Amino acid sequence: HSVFKSLLFFGAGAVLTSTGERDMEHLGGLIHRMPQTAFVFLVGCAAISALPPLNGFVSEWLTFQAILVSPQLPSWGLKLLVPAVGALLALSATLAAACFVKAFGVTFLGRTRTPAAENARETDRFSLAAMFFLAALCLVAGILPGFFIDALAPVMQALVGDRMPVQSNVDWLSIVPIAESRSSYNGLLVFVFMVLSGVLAAWAIHRLASDKLRRAPAWDCGYPEASPATQYTASSFAQPIRRVFGSVMFRAREHVEMPSPGDARPARFSVELHDLVWDALYAPIAGGVGFAADKLNHLQFLTIRQFLSLVFAALVLLLLVLAIWP
Structure with a gap:
């Protein structure tokens, strides 16, 4: 996961550096101005969406293999809990795919929405080299996952006291997490199948399709002068x-302000969201840290006499602690 997440962070940083924009609503059409960044970002999107033959699919597949052996667990609670976790994992994978279809489509496809996106340029070659390296690593780890599993085996042994069987010795570069009779995965065969299928489809299209050109005006859905504002956001x-999901998970509320007929003001649409986990767990911590930081901020405005007194008091307190400490 760290590989494709690093790749996506690199891609987001490249877009931010090139455009100065953090809001996807102000981007669009960057595939024409940053084609190499768009390509590697697409690889990261496919990997985090658990699509084969990339490393995200392998990690997801291994997780589901562990879930499928949950009936062998001794506790009935775990037997019921683990399949539920598997269902949530499948749902999260689906939502992740939808999320990154949106991220890539709104950011890189369509037409530019602002001058910042219009004036975007490809990022520097060092950043591109790092992103292409991570993209290649996503592909190699998905095609030959056994070598990476064996390389990480000592870490797993140290963390959980166990490890998967050695995978580099399995025939045809497959991985067998439990038993060959139960399940196996061969990323190399999947990759070869996808490449051959793509080549065969391209050959069939060019071979069998008509080579005659027909030019006609594009259907504009009744908008002859389409504006970038009419694109999907x-x-x-x-x-x-x-x-x-929003009404339950985020207490989402949609607000529509529609002017009355004859009113020249534009219509407005806004969405109000509340992250319940943030509000319940992180917001109090963030508030406490902010309050403490505001109070401690006064220390930098102390006079020399006050600062020396504070240092002396801290030193005395430290000596008392050391004297009392057994």
Whole structure:
């Protein structure tokens, strides 16, 4: 996971550096101005969406293999809990795929929405080299996962006291997490199949399709002078999912301000979200840290006499602690 997440962070940083924008609603069309960044970012999106033959699919597949052996667990609680976790994992993978379809589509596809996106340029070659290296690592780890599993085996042994069987000795570079009669995965064969299928499909299209050209005006859906504002936005793309999960998980509320007929003001649409986990768990901690930081901030405005007195008091307190400490 660290590989494709690092790749995605690199890609987001490249877009931020090139455009100065953090809001996807202000981007679009970057595939024409940053094609190499778009390509490696697409690899990262496919990997985090657990699509074969990349490393994200292997990690997801191994997790599901562990879930499938949950009936062998001794505790009935775990027997019921682990399949539920598997269902949540499948749901999270689906939502991750939808999320990164939105991220890539809104950021790199379509037309530019702002001058910042219009003036974007490809990032520097050192950043590109790092991103291409990570993208290649995502592919290699997905095609030949056994070598990476064996390389990480000592870490797993130290953390959990156990490890998977040695995978580099399995025939045809497959991985067998439990038993060959139960399940196995061969990333190399999947990769070869996908490449051959793509080549065969391209050959069939070029061979069998008509080579005659027909030119006609593109269908504009009744908007002859289409504006970039009529494109799908990140908010509109996420609206169906937000309406399914948002009202319960995030207390989502949609507000529409529609002017009356004859009013020249534009219509406005806004969404109000509340992250319940953040509000319940992290917001109090963040508030406490902020309060302490505000109070400690006064220390930098002390006079020399006050500062020396504070240092002396801290030294005395430290000596008392050392004297009392057994």
